[in-house]
Amino acid sequence: MSVTMAQAREVLAAQPFSVLLGTRLTNFGPDGVTLELTARPDLRQQHGYLHGGVVSYLIDNAITFAAGAALGPDIVTAAISVDYVRPAVGDLVAHAWVVRAGSARAVLRCDVSTANAAEPVLCAIGQGSVAVRRAPMP
Amino acid sequence: MSVTMAQAREVLAAQPFSVLLGTRLTNFGPDGVTLELTARPDLRQQHGYLHGGVVSYLIDNAITFAAGAALGPDIVTAAISVDYVRPAVGDLVAHAWVVRAGSARAVLRCDVSTANAAEPVLCAIGQGSVAVRRAPMP
Amino acid sequence: MSVTMAQAREVLAAQPFSVLLGTRLTNFGPDGVTLELTARPDLRQQHGYLHGGVVSYLIDNAITFAAGAALGPDIVTAAISVDYVRPAVGDLVAHAWVVRAGSARAVLRCDVSTANAAEPVLCAIGQGSVAVRRAPMP
Amino acid sequence: MSVTMAQAREVLAAQPFSVLLGTRLTNFGPDGVTLELTARPDLRQQHGYLHGGVVSYLIDNAITFAAGAALGPDIVTAAISVDYVRPAVGDLVAHAWVVRAGSARAVLRCDVSTANAAEPVLCAIGQGSVAVRRAPMP
Numbered sequence: 001m002s003v004t005m006a007q008a009r010e011v012l013a014a015q016p017f018s019v020l021l022g023t024r025l026t027n028f029g030p031d032g033v034t035l036e037l038t039a040r041p042d043l044r045q046q047h048g049y050l051h052g053g054v055v056s057y058l059i060d061n062a063i064t065f066a067a068g069a070a071l072g073p074d075i076v077t078a079a080i081s082v083d084y085v086r087p088a089v090g091d092l093v094a095h096a097w098v099v100r101a102g103s104a105r106a107v108l109r110c111d112v113s114t115a116n117a118a119e120p121v122l123c124a125i126g127q128g129s130v131a132v133r134r135a136p137m138p
Numbered sequence: 139m140s141v142t143m144a145q146a147r148e149v150l151a152a153q154p155f156s157v158l159l160g161t162r163l164t165n166f167g168p169d170g171v172t173l174e175l176t177a178r179p180d181l182r183q184q185h186g187y188l189h190g191g192v193v194s195y196l197i198d199n200a201i202t203f204a205a206g207a208a209l210g211p212d213i214v215t216a217a218i219s220v221d222y223v224r225p226a227v228g229d230l231v232a233h234a235w236v237v238r239a240g241s242a243r244a245v246l247r248c249d250v251s252t253a254n255a256a257e258p259v260l261c262a263i264g265q266g267s268v269a270v271r272r273a274p275m276p
Numbered sequence: 277m278s279v280t281m282a283q284a285r286e287v288l289a290a291q292p293f294s295v296l297l298g299t300r301l302t303n304f305g306p307d308g309v310t311l312e313l314t315a316r317p318d319l320r321q322q323h324g325y326l327h328g329g330v331v332s333y334l335i336d337n338a339i340t341f342a343a344g345a346a347l348g349p350d351i352v353t354a355a356i357s358v359d360y361v362r363p364a365v366g367d368l369v370a371h372a373w374v375v376r377a378g379s380a381r382a383v384l385r386c387d388v389s390t391a392n393a394a395e396p397v398l399c400a401i402g403q404g405s406v407a408v409r410r411a412p413m414p
Numbered sequence: 415m416s417v418t419m420a421q422a423r424e425v426l427a428a429q430p431f432s433v434l435l436g437t438r439l440t441n442f443g444p445d446g447v448t449l450e451l452t453a454r455p456d457l458r459q460q461h462g463y464l465h466g467g468v469v470s471y472l473i474d475n476a477i478t479f480a481a482g483a484a485l486g487p488d489i490v491t492a493a494i495s496v497d498y499v500r501p502a503v504g505d506l507v508a509h510a511w512v513v514r515a516g517s518a519r520a521v522l523r524c525d526v527s528t529a530n531a532a533e534p535v536l537c538a539i540g541q542g543s544v545a546v547r548r549a550p551m552p
Contacts (some may be wrong), residue, residue: 015189017181042154057191061190078222080149080220081217081219082198083219084215217493242548335470355497357493359468
């Protein structure tokens, strides 16, 4: 059931959408996971900020990977909530961690910050829940 | 303050991230907006479904465009909540509509469905709020 | 598995908190459920409106009852999201309906309106998810 | 603009619904606010746990008070999201804190725990946003 960082990186590399966006997994463990993403011009919206959808993708994916560290790989993300707090103007770091994991479901939080300044600047917060996939009914 | 469909399409075309994903605006008006997206292989996650982050991006963007139809273009999306209901296995159609718009803020809902089958199959629902940007304090 | 309106009313009557607030179940079926509540002075906040917590309680409870109509009585509410759209100034009507129900989980929406005026005035919207309780691990 | 703990307690005492539920404000400051509530039998649901609506009320109210500490008293709560993580079986403690406060809006998080055991047991988490009320348009 336990997932290593190498295995988690293989999962990320098997996600074509994460490859398209250039997402990197830089931390993976019981304290949570960290995904990073470079602020490429093609990830922007019309005002030059990173698109909110890039931020919501990072929250979705960081929460899912952090749940995988607790629940194993056979999971499905049920819901996420996102509050945007500032426009995202640089490379992004998403840190997600388990708030509570049972045998069937985990609830998690996530912070997304920009990392180019001297200290991280928070851009968005999220929370969500992830469930173990159930075997189909006989 | 009123925004035409042609202007809304210019905004979408000015979003490099929406261009990267191939999003199309196919309806824009007081009844809501529709965004569509073809299920390209590079938008998938590791099991072959469209990535949840693609779905959350569509909800974020459809809600923002639907708010723009009500509030004008100078807006900022404050928050979204997403409940995933089924894996997304085909081309996506996101329809967002205003539930309530005041002068300063709008609250909206969004449905995301796949469109390849005989009838649409719902993949996710969302709700969120969008605010008119305030002038900076003097 | 199927739950009748009489059984649902027994469940509501067995919730001391719903009795304290005076909640009534006025519709219960496959199209959704309706909960009603009279705007008593002791349910208000400091400005004379009904407390936001009364509204969020109604969304939580209407979503749970609507899930019970689809999934049966052995359920647990996993999450709700609430967007407040107007102060609540009169008797409340909450209508919740299933957006998608599988065998293990349902996703629902809810509208809360005031009912005293000629037509309903929307006060808040919500969405949430409810899961069938799993048998404990052997 | 600054609000003292005594003033915050006056606001809480001016909320009839909070008086009905017996909510107490036990901490109020820049690090966040704490609301406490005794697990009275009349706050329960049908299985003997505290009603989820009591928990969602506490999250709504703790987030609003924590925003008041940052933004001043003239505010309106825009949205909350709640993930329930365990049934609530004892007296509740809700702690809410500001994640980011600008001049017009704050985003906050909240933890709700039961306090009867040797250490707190987390029952629910929440996040939400609160806006300064705007002057009406001239």
